Amino acid sequence: MQYLKRYLLICIAFICILLGIIGIVLPLLPTTPFFILALACFARSSQRFHQQLLNSPYVGPILADWEADKRIDKQRKKQIMLMIVCSFAVSIWLLQAQFHLQLLLIVIMFILLFCIKRIAEK
Template sequence: MKKALYATCGWCFVLLAIIGVVLPLLPTTPFLILASACFAKSSVRFHQMLLNNRWFGADIKRWEKTRSMSRQTKKRATLVIVVTFSISIGLLHPRFALQLMLVGIALVLLGFMWRIKE
């Protein structure tokens, strides 16, 4: 029962990570890390599937071993954050308060990410 719950949570986190690729306010990486942790407790096969993924497997392995991110990963994530938040802010043209809120969220997110050791 416990393994089934962890596996279900793992797949929910994977789904949220996929949605987070498109939505700027939903982070992708933390959900993938949570999914990896859930799969590590429930399914060796699903955990290996994440670790062997060509796009983010190396980053998850690095996080599990050293709790760090590579500078290249940080640069790519920064680019994605800036682009997606800029698009969102541009779409909210007449709503200055929402634009300001999105800028604040982006800055907090970037600050948090760049404080993670390399």
């Protein structure tokens, strides 16, 4: 049973990494939470993959900060929020003729911003 749990967590972690990478270009998928979830799965299943994720040049420093004290740097938080607003603004602009989809994107954007705002700052 432990063997199955370990490999299930590793699979979930790799799926989260894939979704995080996709989330870099798609505004509806938040990138950072997927990488945090992958880090948590690796911490319980594979120390090697856990360390590789922490050593990643792109997401490693953010994840190391999160793992250390469950907080995000204030400047990084502002950058995340700005990226959310910019990517959603482009998506909303591209859907000019579809008001209901624009409204849905606005609601999702505010939910994401609210969730990010609630994360403790350094």
